[in-house]
Amino acid sequence: MNATGYNFAYLDEQTKRMIRRAILKAVAIPGYQVPFGGREMPLPYGWGTGGIQVTASIIGADDVLKVIDQGADDTTNAVNIRRFFAKTAGVTTTEHTTDATIIQTRHRIPEVLLSAHQTIVYQVPTPEPLRWIEPREAETRKMHALTEYGIMHVGLYEDIARFGRVTTSYNYPVRVNARYVMSPSPIPKFDNPKMDQMDALQLFGAGREKRVYAIPPHTSVESLDFEDHPFQIETWEERCALCDADDSFLDEVITDDAGTRMHVCSDSDYCRDRQEAGHVGDGGPE
Amino acid sequence: MSDFDDAPLLRVSGLTHRYGNTIACRDVSFELYPGEVLGIVGESGSGKTTLLDCLSGRLRPSTGEVAYDVRGRGLLDIHRQLSEPERRMLMRTDWGIVLQDPREGLRMRVSAGANVGERLMAIGARHYGEIRAQAVDWMERVELDLARIDDPPSTFSGGMRQRLQIARNLVTGPRLVFMDEPTSGLDVSVQARLLDLLRRLTRELNLASIVVTHDLGVVRLLSHRLIVMRDGEVVEHGLTDRVLDDPRHPYTQLLVSSILPV
């Protein structure tokens, strides 16, 4: 059901080649932000234009695409992007993580381990991890070039000084391949350890700032920390109310206007798989 | 200067800088020894700021040499014999720079403690407790209220900001500190306290420094030696009190006689 009037996957071949060259360079220099000539996409910045251009450049007719937003397949953004590629590339789409060859994501990494035949494409709003402290682009480039990264620890210091612990919980900075400090995009720090030595290729696209960067398979990804305040991921007292999982990232959901809450898996596919396998939580809706 | 036969820390020779056809400073040469404080005075446009920029590694002079005694390597021209990473490393470890406007020398949005700790983190300190302890120590040494350690300098007075700038620079134990009009813009009473602090710290740490100012009162109290600049040239150079009390050059005489009596 390919839409007529568009090239395969919307972008023209010239543009895709240009983006692929940028991606190749990004893969060759893990964590390094490569500028590319971003195109106008038929949706606004902030809706995943960077991720879509990366996906459009690597997707083939045989690929199976999964798109998630905050872990869920059924949010507006995820549904739209899935439909976009179904229409412009005629590819098969799926909600099952294990069936997908390309997973485009905003704000999460699926709970199941990704494998070597898969590629995960992150949508990135602000690619520059040094930007919060250094507004000058020329200076941040120089800081990357000279590995002047002390300033990143200033942010963590501030957290500990004010709150007694590192409170940064999203977009927690990482060092890739012991070289470049990189923004992992606004995933929860819960997902950071999954990036380390991942079997799948990880690509990052920032539409507004027109940058791509990458983590090749089996690359070290280390979350920044202090010796006396080592990196820690979030933990919950609760289990998933639907599937009883105690090892997944949980969202708190308010279920009525009396403030009743329950915790459920953020990764909807993971949760459904567990429920289908017979796991039952204790707090599901009556 | 307690050790008398020590080698110079800095040797400047034939330093000239041009902007196009304009010569901002011409043929400046001097040596600076550990623990020495050198004042550079002159009016706006005398070339003293250009000279400071060249000396502190931020501006490459057109000709001439700025040789610094790099730890373990000896005198090297910072502009031509050090790579940029080496120069930047030098600037944030063995050197300090205190700017007239603390908003340029400090990170105004992060806490005072982090401002002090940043240089330590930049050279690889990764133990929060130790960084914090150093920040506390330096806050005390520059007489800043410890209760303010987690406040950003945007909430500090001008004098407090300058003291924080000093602490931020000294935490890595530099041997040479550049100061650009460190006390101007401060109230007189705050100036006096800052000058006293600078004198005390330079003595305690055997710190060499180069202080650029238009304020002859500041150099009299702070510097051992004085360079007087006019139109890009050094017109007089010598012991501070000698230059101020027995000025030889017409321009220096004019400068000294222009001080308003108190």
Add this chain to the structure above:
Amino acid sequence: MIRVEQLTKSFVLHNQGGVEIPVFADIDLEVTAGECLVLAGPSGVGKSTLLRSLHANYLPNQGRVFVRHREEWVDLAVAEPRTVLDARRHTVGHVSQFLRAIPRVPAIDLVAEPMLDIGIGQDEAIDRAAAVLARLNLPEALWRLPPATFSGGEQQRVNIAITFARDYPILLLDEPTASLDAGNRAVVIEMIREATANGAAVVGIFHDRDVREAVGTREFDLREARPAA
């Protein structure tokens, strides 16, 4: 300890048409350990200028100002600034007519500072500073205050204390007793006599005849050194 040869000094006032004001010419003099040389002559004859030249505060036009420093003769007229500073730090003490100090620094810290400069510990420096301030009868209530608001006599006693808390081999004294009462003048006389007895070479300008007579071992009259007009 001091040997001056052919010392000549004049001032050229460039901003007043380059007029040259000669002060003295061709001075030769020698001061040995234990001596107190009194500079004599009427006001304006150049006593202070000579004393300041001995301190390298003024630069002579020609001639030599040798002082015995670190067991060598150092010519302060041509020495590098850091050599001059080293000589001042270790060898040549100087009491000026007026106290010039950093604002807001307490008197006792001002007195202690030159001792800290040569590596004397903080506690000992403060003890010695306290002792000399007490000897000069400066009320203890003033010790922790900066001298800016002191009376002339109080400021001058702080000034004297700054130099006499140390034991300099050479002392240059510019009217140290001018604003002191008789009692404190006597203390200063005693201190100078102790210094010379301990081998210091002293050169001084003393306004009061009784002080001159009490401490001076020799006189040098600058009228003899007036340059030919």
